């Protein structure tokens with residue numbers, strides 16, 4: 001696929017740059033195991049307290065005990081819910097895992113060379129993931145290919161909106177200050193691509209191992225196939 005009209009690329013992470021198994025079998029279990037002790041140890045720190053209160057608001061129970069908050073968070077991890085305060089807290093917990101060398105951020109082997117090539121060709125690169133901006137920077141900062149954060153001009157998470165909601169992509173286009181059709185969104189998830197297309201973006205589905213190809217969006221199996 002060759003497309004010189006693209007000026008910026010916004011990429012999803014899970015299932016696009018990164019194996020779903022890394023997220024579901026490494027990151028989520030790590031957060032599930034470490035979050036309870038992390039919250040008990042840091043509940044008084046302002047940045048953690050803010051997220052605990054945000055969880056209470058999501059629960060509709062301003063007086064929920066720390067134990068109830070922890071149970072709610074563990075349930076959200078088990079059911080892969082993209083709740084903003086959970087994502088913020090996961091990022092804080094994963095920081096320790098990356099910094100201690102417990103894991104590195106998985107990237108498919110085609111990702112880093114393509115990102116460098118696109119950047120070298122003058123495209124600006126962004127990430128949009130349900131994982132928090134902190135979690136995104138950690139994954140690319142401690143990636144299998146080293147620190148790739150300098151390749152990116154910005155990061156978006158659920159603070160801009162949810163990934164299946166066209167309004168989130170409209171807000172991203174406004175932030176990028178580009179025509180919507182000059183922005184290419186890459187994802188494995190058809191509902192996300194539908195929302196981006198509705199906002200006027202160009203779209204491309206990544207069909208990695210285990211992903212079902214759709215019929216509406218153009219598909220590639222690797223970043224190598226995307227020549228910009």
Ligand SMILES: CSCCC(=O)C(=O)COP(=O)(O)O
Pocket residue numbers: 012013014015023027082087090128129130131132135136139163
């Ligand atoms: C930023 S790495 C962790 C990814 C994550 O928490 C997640 O929920 C995956 O979301 P994505 O939008 O990248 O599919």
Ligand SMILES: [Mg+2]
Pocket residue numbers: 012013014015016187188189
């Ligand atoms: Mg994805």
